[in-house]
Amino acid sequence: QSFPQKRRCAFQVTPQNNKYITAGNVSGSVQLCEDSKCCVGYFLIIDGHPEVDLLACDMAEKSCPDATCKAKIHNSRLIKCVCNTDLCNTSITWTTESEEPRPTYSYSVGNNMKAVLIILTGVLLCFMIVAAKQRSLFKKKKKNPPLLDDYSVSQLCSCQTTTTSEIDVADLELQQTVGHGHFATVWQGKYQESMVAVKVFPGGWKHKFTAEKAVYELPLMKHAGIVHFLGTGRKQDGGSWLIVLQFAEYGSLHSYLSKHTTNWMMSLKLCRSLSQGLSYLHSDLHRHDVHKPPVAHRDLSSSNVLVRADGTCVLCDFGCSTILCSCSGCRCWQSHATNMKGHAQLGTLRYMSPEILEGSVNLSSSWCLMQADIYALGLLLWEIWMRCSDLFEGDIAPQHLLPYESELGADVTLDSLIRYVFHMDKRPSIPKHWELLPQGSVLQELLTDCWDGDPDARLTARCVVDRLVSLQSFFSP
Numbered sequence: 001q002s003f004p005q006k007r008r009c010a011f012q013v014t015p016q017n018n019k020y021i022t023a024g025n026v027s028g029s030v031q032l033c034e035d036s037k038c039c040v041g042y043f044l045i046i047d048g049h050p051e052v053d054l055l056a057c058d059m060a061e062k063s064c065p066d067a068t069c070k071a072k073i074h075n076s077r078l079i080k081c082v083c084n085t086d087l088c089n090t091s092i093t094w095t096t097e098s099e100e101p102r103p104t105y106s107y108s109v110g111n112n113m114k115a116v117l118i119i120l121t122g123v124l125l126c127f128m129i130v131a132a133k134q135r136s137l138f139k140k141k142k143k144n145p146p147l148l149d150d151y152s153v154s155q156l157c158s159c160q161t162t163t164t165s166e167i168d169v170a171d172l173e174l175q176q177t178v179g180h181g182h183f184a185t186v187w188q189g190k191y192q193e194s195m196v197a198v199k200v201f202p203g204g205w206k207h208k209f210t211a212e213k214a215v216y217e218l219p220l221m222k223h224a225g226i227v228h229f230l231g232t233g234r235k236q237d238g239g240s241w242l243i244v245l246q247f248a249e250y251g252s253l254h255s256y257l258s259k260h261t262t263n264w265m266m267s268l269k270l271c272r273s274l275s276q277g278l279s280y281l282h283s284d285l286h287r288h289d290v291h292k293p294p295v296a297h298r299d300l301s302s303s304n305v306l307v308r309a310d311g312t313c314v315l316c317d318f319g320c321s322t323i324l325c326s327c328s329g330c331r332c333w334q335s336h337a338t339n340m341k342g343h344a345q346l347g348t349l350r351y352m353s354p355e356i357l358e359g360s361v362n363l364s365s366s367w368c369l370m371q372a373d374i375y376a377l378g379l380l381l382w383e384i385w386m387r388c389s390d391l392f393e394g395d396i397a398p399q400h401l402l403p404y405e406s407e408l409g410a411d412v413t414l415d416s417l418i419r420y421v422f423h424m425d426k427r428p429s430i431p432k433h434w435e436l437l438p439q440g441s442v443l444q445e446l447l448t449d450c451w452d453g454d455p456d457a458r459l460t461a462r463c464v465v466d467r468l469v470s471l472q473s474f475f476s477p
């Protein structure tokens with residue numbers, strides 16, 4: 001199943017041509033086209049140079065065969081171009097009508113506009129920081145999306161990676177299997193006298209191995225909330241590909257919650273470490289000359305979160321993740337994952353956000369991908385608190401259930417989820433009696449602010465951490 005995506009065009013109008021506002025929703029300098037797949041650009045020629053007169057979505061569905069905005073001068077003052085890729089109207093290639101179509105002048109939207117874009121981005125970041133602080137005070141305030149629809153996807157960026165980390169497989173001993181996923185089998189094993197987990201990908205899944213390895217090998221990926229990566233290798237028979245990881249003693253969060261209940265402090269520890277891991281994964285870090293780009297996980301579920309012996313969570317399984325690279329100087333992000341074709345590759349069905357279920361999300365937008373992770377984070381916090389004895393009468397927590405398991409059954413279907421989550425805007429039920437608990441209303445608000453139907457109204461992972469920290473200080477025994 002493919003996702004119908006709306007065209008995004010650069011947007012700039014004057015009072016004379018503001019009828020183009022009706023061509024689609026405008027967010028800052030970007031317009032999401034309502035009916036057309038074409039972007040248009042009109043440029044006035046002033047002193048022999050093109051100046052932007054109008055950038056927008058085309059008003060009606062017409063043919064626009066060119067991927068880039070190529071214009072022909074059809075009068076001496078105004079040139080027009082039409083093109084069919086996202087934000088293609090930010091640059092124009094200009095040829096004269098009398099000539100063969102050879103570029104006589106190439107023009108990118110001028111420095112003034114670039115400066116405006118950079119300033120807007122700065123304003124946005126400040127706004128997001130302020131919003132995060134306000135949210136940590138438990139005020140529910142709608143947060144605007146980034147003004148530039150979080151930086152356009154560019155072909156120009158490249159990501160730094162650390163040097164590859166091949167291990168000597170002769171030092172590796174596989175002992176017993178501890179998990180089976182769709183693509184790999186996970187073994188408990190020994191590497192240089194330490195207990196490790198070894199994720200074994202059959203030879204045919206090399207691309208999944210390579211995608212996951214690329215995330216683990218990013219610079220600055222060591223964090224307490226992300227499973228510690230030890231290296232990669234290839235089985236001596238030359239067939240399977242191996243990723244060696246720190247061993248998480250309790251296994252997946254799903255199996256932990258199925259076997260254990262927690263008390264309030266234990267549940268907070270799980271929630272906090274989980275949110276900190278996600279916040280770190282989403283962060284864009286520059287330390288000295290090293291850059292860690294933001295990463296959207298895109299398959300958060302209680303099977304892809306592990307629990308360590310100290311009762312903290314770590315994130316694992318980055319096989320569906322998207323690395324959002326930015327190149328220095330310009331803020332443009334690059335999606336490394338190209339697996340955007342079907343639901344099966346977009347994560348685990350029951351954790352998919354309403355906008356992904358419905359197919360309306362712009363999968364080339366880093367902001368959208370990260371906000372879809374926050375929806376899944378909300379479901380995970382719910383799963384954890386539903387096993388916290390201190391939140392239930394007589395200290396008896398119900399047995400562990402997956403999100404929507406009681407409402408839609410153990411084997412949910414895409415159709416039932418779309419109906420329930422998208423059309424009916426329903427979420428897992430929050431026990432009524434939580435209202436009477438000292439922390440109940442805060443928990444409720446945190447969950448609803450994570451799984452809000454509007455991705456732009458959801459918290460950021462950083463805000464979730466802040467709220468959990470405040471919760472701990474308010475309600476510790």
Ligand SMILES: Nc1ncnc2c1ncn2[C@@H]1O[C@H](COP(=O)(O)OP(=O)(O)OP(=O)(O)O)[C@@H](O)[C@H]1O
Pocket residue numbers: 178179180181182183184185186197199227245246247248249251252303304306316317319
């Ligand atoms: N480091 C680890 N320590 C202990 N158990 C682990 C570890 N890594 C994975 N597992 C176990 O193996 C299971 C599968 O791991 P993982 O999700 O990485 O595999 P996968 O093939 O990518 O799965 P998926 O079907 O979600 O894509 C986990 O749910 C967990 O039970």
